[in-house]
Amino acid sequence: xxxxxxxxxxxxxxxxxxxxxxxxxxxxxxxxxxxxxxxxxxxxxxxxxxxxxxxxxxxxxxxxxxxxxxxxxxxxxxxxxxxxxxxxxxxxxxxxxxxxxxxxxxxxxxxxxxxxxxxxxxxxxxxxxxxxxxxxxxxxxxxxxxxxxxxxxxxxxxxxxxxxxxxxxxxxxxxxxxxxxxxxxxxxxxxxxxxxxxxxxxxxxxxxxxxxxxxxxxxxxxxxxxxxxxxxxxxxxxxxxxxxxxxxxxxxxxxxxxxxxxxxxxxxxxxxxxxxxxxxxxxxxxxx
Numbered sequence: 001x002x003x004x005x006x007x008x009x010x011x012x013x014x015x016x017x018x019x020x021x022x023x024x025x026x027x028x029x030x031x032x033x034x035x036x037x038x039x040x041x042x043x044x045x046x047x048x049x050x051x052x053x054x055x056x057x058x059x060x061x062x063x064x065x066x067x068x069x070x071x072x073x074x075x076x077x078x079x080x081x082x083x084x085x086x087x088x089x090x091x092x093x094x095x096x097x098x099x100x101x102x103x104x105x106x107x108x109x110x111x112x113x114x115x116x117x118x119x120x121x122x123x124x125x126x127x128x129x130x131x132x133x134x135x136x137x138x139x140x141x142x143x144x145x146x147x148x149x150x151x152x153x154x155x156x157x158x159x160x161x162x163x164x165x166x167x168x169x170x171x172x173x174x175x176x177x178x179x180x181x182x183x184x185x186x187x188x189x190x191x192x193x194x195x196x197x198x199x200x201x202x203x204x205x206x207x208x209x210x211x212x213x214x215x216x217x218x219x220x221x222x223x224x225x226x227x228x229x230x231x232x233x234x235x236x237x238x239x240x241x242x243x244x245x246x247x248x249x250x251x252x253x254x255x256x257x258x259x260x261x262x263x264x265x266x267x268x269x270x271x272x273x274x275x276x277x278x279x280x281x282x283x284x285x286x287x288x
Contacts, residue, residue: 056128060130168200226257253288254286
């Protein structure tokens with residue numbers, strides 16, 4: 001990505017009020033280490049799921065990120081025997097398509113749905129396991145509810161989903177939804193980042209997503225959030241408080257974990273929670 005495009009990405013997020021890309025120090029670990037980052041075996045279209053791992057893993061990045069954001073977890077998952085796939089989505093014309101996750105969320109969800117259909121067709125898998133971060137997690141919720149994902153996903157592991165939108169640390173509550181000032185603000189922000197408008201608390205997209213149950217029958221949902229999240233606020237808004245959904249703050253497992261929003265795809269505690277959900281060990285064995 002060019003320097004000018006990076007600056008444009010940062011500027012668009014600033015307009016959205018997302019001023020908190022600050023990360024926190026990784027939680028100290030003594031018994032669990034992530035392997036060296038790599039995407040070498042991701043999107044291997046010749047990979048065929050085996051009986052211990054019948055569902056390919058589809059990893060979906062967040063706003064202003066791309067599939068490379070999974071480089072810390074991907075080699076671990078590949079080593080365990082999974083077929084691992086990761087799309088890019090949401091390239092916006094203002095950035096020449098280079099900055100991902102800025103486009104209209106509905107369009108991005110359709111792109112992800114097409115990607116998953118291709119994964120199934122190429123691997124022969126009946127279902128996939130969906131792992132999403134931030135906007136990518138929100139897309140998973142929408143995909144399952146409105147785009148047929150309920151029949152193609154066995155489980156969803158959602159890291160910091162914008163389930164109920166974000167208040168942008170309270171900033172968008174200063175300009176309430178439905179007011180002329182909010183319409184003006186959203187129109188200006190939408191030029192640079194349509195997705196940022198969709199992800200706000202009270203947006204038309206969020207209202208549609210949360211109209212009726214979010215969790216779909218036949219899918220197991222697991223939501224991982226951090227109390228230190230300064231981007232998807234308030235952090236508890238990330239949870240799907242419906243029967244059959246497991247919601248957990250990282251700090252419920254490791255109280256001293258200082259993991260922020262962006263850290264959730266790079267953190268060793270979160271990696272262990274992911275592995276626990278995939279059935280590789282219990283949460284009681286997680287090293288803090």
